[in-house]
Amino acid sequence: MKFIDEARIEVIAGTGGNGCASFCREKFRPFGGPDGGDGGRGGSIYAIADRNVNTLVDYRYAKMHRAENGEPGRGSDCYGKGAEDVHLRMPVGTLIIDNNSGEVLADLTTHGQTELLARGGEGGWGNIHFKSSTNRAPRQKTDGKEGERRELRLELKVLADVGLLGMPNAGKSTFITAVSNARPKIADYPFTTLHPNLGVVRVSHEKSFVIADIPGLIEGAAEGAGLGHQFLRHLQRTHLLLHIVDVAPFDAGVDPVKEAKALVKELKKYDESLADKPRWLVLNKLDMVPEDERKKVVKDFVKRMAWKGPVFEISALSREGCQELVNAIYLHLQETKAAEFRAEETTITEEARGIHSIDPDDPRFKVVE
Template sequence: MKFIDEAKIEVIAGDGGNGVASFCREKFRPFGGPDGGDGGKGGSIWAVADRNINTLVDYRFSKLHKARDGENGRGADCYGKGADDIFLRMPVGTLVVDHNTGEHIADLTEHDQVVLLAKGGEGGWGNIHFKSSTNRAPRQKSDGKEGERRELRLELKVLADIGLLGQPNAGKSTFITAVSNARPKIADYPFTTLHPNLGVVRVSHEKSFVIADIPGLIEGAADGAGLGVQFLRHLQRTGLLLHIVDLAPFEDTVDPVKEAKAIVKELQKYDTALFEKPRWLVLNKLDMVPEEDRKKRVKDFIKRFGWKGPVFEISALTRDGCAELITEIYGYLEQKKALEHRAEETHMTEEARGIASIDPDDPRFKVID
């Protein structure tokens, strides 16, 4: 199935049915009073997150989704039938945005999460509701309300704990194959990866995390060159980025430091928040470097690159160093999760005690050392 991560659709909820003005006319009740029923409600349109779907391809070709109108009311206290709702199943990780206002309507992050996209109109009232002590034979009725109508933009951002960055042929696909259950296409030419790949990395039977590989980035990607920039949004939900560098390129004219700096530059141009995410440096293809030269080449790269963060030396092909890297990643994610849980508990405790967070720049407060 073709991978599609963007789509534009229009949703039109159903109108409510009209109420009716009717009076009871039976053989022995010639003036039986009002008995006009209400109109039925119009059908609403909902989005449902489904983990078994991984692309928006269905919405690329099916753009209009319209629910039925509610039925009109009838006499003899007969209410109009309400229209059925429509449920649009979308991949987990889909962001639903109003195309005209830019409002974020839904962020589908959990399986079976249900969000209202367009509400159906309420049914109109029959004249039975307008009866009073002073108006025994009301002829008033009300029409059904219009259903909501919206143009929506769907953006799929895959949910992964770890994101892979790197130039084409840096070895990202080989790495994700070595450590997870993903089986992407691997070949010795650029842009083998044409869409994001997700892999589940199992540390043990009960411990795992998800890793995302996107097409490689090249210089000028933020301005439209190559393939990777259109998929960078899939890294925005990750908790950690792995910058994979080919330390042994086939061509002598290729400078790994220059290529690595180009990746960082494109990342910064695309999204500052993504650039500021925690990032680890993974030096790959060390099996291609003579053992006596490895230490010097790694040291020289780190110095010229100006890197101060964590560094890992691996060979995705032979899997050397991969197990240690996976252990470190899992430990980092667990620590991050614990810190977030602790911060959430602290916030809940403060709320329970009625303690509000204080802004140190607020002129109403004075910070005493």
Template sequence: MKFIDEAKIEVIAGNGGNGVASFNREKFRPFGGPDGGDGGKGGSIWAIADNNVNTLIDYHYTKMFRAKNGENGRGSDCYGKGADDIVLRMPVGTIITDRETGQVIADLVEHGQKQLLARGGEGGWGNIHFKSSTNRAPRQKTDGKPGERLELQLELKVLADVGLLGMPNAGKSTLISAVSNARPKIADYPFTTLQPNLGVVRIGHEKSFVIADIPGLIEGAAEGAGLGHQFLRHLQRTRLLLHLIDLSPFDETADPVAQARALIAELEKYDPELARKPRWLVLNKLDLVPENERAEKVRDLVSRLQWDGPVFEISAYTKTGCHELMEAIYRHFEQQRRMDELAAKTALVQEARHIDSIDSDDPRFKSVE
């Protein structure tokens, strides 16, 4: 299935049905009175997040979604039937934006999350609502309200805990296939990854996280060079970036340090917040470097890069060091979770102390007798 992560659509809700002005014409009831019913409500259009949908391909080919109008009212107190709503199923991680105003309408981050996109018009009133003691034969009625009409931009940002970052052929696809259930295409030429790949890494019972692999980046990616620039958005939701560097590049003239610096610069150009995310250095293809040269090569690379964060040496092909890396990532997330819980408890305690310190004479907190 082709991966589509952007789409533009138009949603048109149904109009409400018109109310009707009608009078009872039964035999032996010469003054039967008004009996015009209301119009039915127009159909609305909703979006719902669905884990079973992985791409926006349905909205790449179908651009317009129109709900039906509500039925008009009829005589004999018959109300028009309301139109059915339309539900659009979208991948979890979809951001829906109004193209005209730029306002974000919804950010679908949980399975089953539902959001109204276009509200159907209300039905008009029939003349039965206008009768009174002084107006026994009203001829007033109202028309149905028009449904909302919007042009929307859909943008999918995959939800993953860890994002793999690196130049083409750094070994990202090999790593994600070694540690997760993902099976991306792997070959000995650049740009074999043409779309993001997601994999679930299982450390143990009920211990897992999601890892994402995007196409490799090259210098100028922020301006549109290469393939990876199309998918940089998918790293914006990640909590941790793994910066993969090939210890034994296919092209011996390539400088891994220069490539790493260029890639970091591209991140800063694209989104400074993305560049400030926690990032670990992962030196891959250890098996291609002679054992007596590994330590010196690693020291030289880290020193020239002036890297002060965590550094891991692995071989995704032989899976050397992969399990230790995944264990360290899970411990990192567990530590983050405990820190978040502690911060939340501290905030609750401070709020309680603030409430206790409020003057009891404050009229806002006096009971009403």
């Protein structure tokens, strides 16, 4: 199935049914009075996050989604039937944006999360609502209100703990195949990865994390060159980025340090917050370097790169060093999530206690002598 991570749709909620102006005409009930019922409510449109849906392909072709209108009211105090609501199932990680105003309407981050996209119109009132001591035979009624209508832009940002960055043919697909259950296409030419791939990395039976691989970035990606810039949004929810570098390129004229710096530059052009995420340097294809030269190659690369963060030496093909990297990633993720949980817990506790700053000049807190 083709991976679709963007779509534009139009949602139209149902219009409420009109109220009815009717009078009782039963035998033995002269002057029975008004008995017109209200109109039914129009159907609303909701989005539901579903972990069993992986792409937005359904919304690439079905662009208009309309709810039914409510039924009109009838005589004999009969109210119109309300229309059924429409539920649109979308992948977890979908961002729903109003295409006209740019407002973010919903961010579907958890399975089963339900968000209102377009509210159905209320039904009109029948003439029974207008009966009074001075108006015993009202002929007034109101029409149902129109439902909301919106043009929406859907953007899918996959939910992964770790994201892979690198130039084409850096070995990202080989790495994700070596450490996870993902099986992306692998070949000896660039741009074999045409869409994001997700893999679950099992550290043990009860310990795991999700890793995402996107198409390789090239210089000029921020201006539209290559494919990687189209999928960088999928890395915005990750906790850690792995910058995978091919230290033994086949082309002798290629400088790995220059390519690595160019990738970092493109990352900053796209999104400063993404560039500020924790990023580890992973030097791949060390099996292609003679064993007695590896330390020199790594030391020279780190020095020229002026890298201050963690550095890992691996061979995704032979899986050398991969397990050590996986263990380090899992520990980092646990520490990060624990810190986020503590920060969130502290915020909730402070809000519950109503803690606030006290102005010493406030007369309410001055000691009366």
